Amino acid sequence: MTPPRGKGRPPGAPRNIGWLYVLPALLVYAAFLVWPVIRGVWFSLYEWDGLGTGTWAGLSNYARVATDASLRGAFGHALVLVVFYAVIPCLLAFVLVAAVSRTRVRGLAFFRTVLFLPQVIAMVAVAVAWQWMYSPDGPVNGFLRLLHTLGLPDWSRGWLGDFDLALPAVGLVGTWVEVGLAMVLFLAGVQKIPRELYEAARIDGAGPVAEFRAVTLPGLRRELGVALTLTSVAALRNFDLVYVTTKGGPGEATKVPAYEVYHRTFETGEVGLACAIGVTLAALVFALTAGISRLAEGRRGAA
């Protein structure tokens, strides 16, 4: 429904003076967001070391992002992290919320606080703590060695230095951080689902699974959209965790695009390429979040 666009303005429609009111905010937005984006796109078309005069490179930086095995690997790792940061936390949060919505849990506020706590801690502090947890003599390995003495195989290892397990290890830190966010969002959502729906479902003989699918999940669609968006963005822009724990290693096992942007800009002097990575990452974030919101809304339309 678009309003008719005639000469006479319908009552209540915005007047041009509205622009004046938003001008200060727009100026700040333009100076600190729009302009840097334009500059970033502009730099990405040059081969530039950040110091001298850049030379026009056309789209060759983007071609490198698409063809360079190490950079493609970095984007691949980012997508793996989306699973650990977004998909697994949301699934875990659903299980927790489903349990909570069926029974009365004592000390719910306490558990909610504990699970949400990682969200409040600065990511760098989280990273330092987990680096210690995963270190060869850290608590994780201590626990695994304890299991070993009880007769299980020895699973202890240097987690962050293991080529196959470093990325999942970093990802699990993300899961630990994001599950609280998803759960708090879902808990808030569940509280607005009318109790009668659950009662009706139970009268109809629905078990826990059917009840979850028919009542809880449809009621949480919006919250799911929000949670997936926030956590996926956190996964894709992950820099601090990798910077502190692994610096992209071992080898290139935990390289992610955001870390590469930093590395190429400040350590190897490939500013043009770094900008191309940044722009590509921004496009990826945009596409993914657009996809998620379309998914969340699309299902609502079908319901």
Place this chain on the structure above:
Amino acid sequence: MQTPVGRRTLLGTAVLGAAALAAAACAPGGGGDRPAARTPASVSTDVAKAGNVTLTVWDQEVQGGQRRQIEKLNAAFQTKYPNVRINRVARSFTDLQKTLRLALSGGNPPDVVQANQGYAAMGQFVKAGMLLSLKPYDQVYGWTKRYPKGLTDLNSVTPDGRSIGSGDLYGLSLNGEIVGVYYNKDKLAEIGVQPPKTWDEFEQALATAKSRGEQPLAFGNLEKLPGIQLYGVVQDQLTGKDKVRDLVFGRGGAWTDGPNVQAAQKLADWARQGYLNKDANAVKWDDTPVDFARGRGVFMIGGTWWAADLHDRMKDRVGFMAPPPRQAGAPPTTMGGESLPFSITAKSRHPDVAAAYINFITSPEAMDVSVETGNLPVLKPPTRQPAEPVMKDIAAAWDALSRGDGITPYLDYATPTFGDAFGGPLQELVAGRTTADRAMQAAQKDYTTFLKK
């Protein structure tokens, strides 16, 4: 696309695109002028006549002994020349790396900066015309006579920033650093081994340590750089200093040459035989000396930058030596260099005062200050001797290496991306996931790509 909103978004995108294209008309970073060359005759060495000057100096000497050293030197300079005020801006090494690029390309850079050696820092700064050639000042102050050639080479680069080791001098360093072998004296006595005199004896000692249930080498390689340094020490013994220098400075040779592959094979063997700790790739570099001091490691191959820390933890139980040469009594060879050089920026308004300052902090008296504050001076100090046992070992090793011209450059000077391009494969090598041949091929690939550019 079916609503006006869609059309508006399109329009917005088009406007943004047009703006970007308009901006693209000029290249980023344009307008950098090369500094005019100075003649020795126009250089004034009389700082007192310069009037009131504020000299802004960016350094990264923030750790204990180094901080005391530079503070003492700055105070002495200001006492000697009351008309000069030094505005010292101290940053950690990593912070300096990040901010220096922006500061140098800005309109009002500091007068004196510590610009790291290598292509990714000094090479690029010189290419962009941001540092002043010290050649005319050298002719006045005679710095290249004060320093051995190997050390001034490290701080020299050609104007295109492509060739380290030739071209003009762009900076001077205060302290020396070498990678050598630390050993735990108690542990050596326990396994009944004397400090090795030859490379074979060293490897024999590693084997003995292993057979006695000790950890032969303390090694943490999370950051990739330690692996490159360990490789470099082995390579120095197998390949020889001249070939290593030629290779690093791009003057000939290949990383896939026989001895270079053998050095990688040696690392792989050490890892397989359990001479390196099992989870080396998961151990932080900073934690290595801590583990070593706790007795987890009979030997540790590491830089002199750990000495003060190790002395605090182990006192006279720790010893240091240059990597033992293959033949007994031959001059030792190892990787090393000098601390970050002090350079003058091209836009400095007081280049003569800056040059006098650099001359002052690298003078013989300054080398005494270096020893007093617990550092390894880059040049032999005229009067002072270190008091701590391990510092005495280090001073002796540095002296032997300087006399025998045995210092080879750090391998990561080879290309700006070498830290990852070679450090990554080396991590795979010690994890047993790749072969020596393939690791060296990866290094060679990065090397040829850089040389072709």
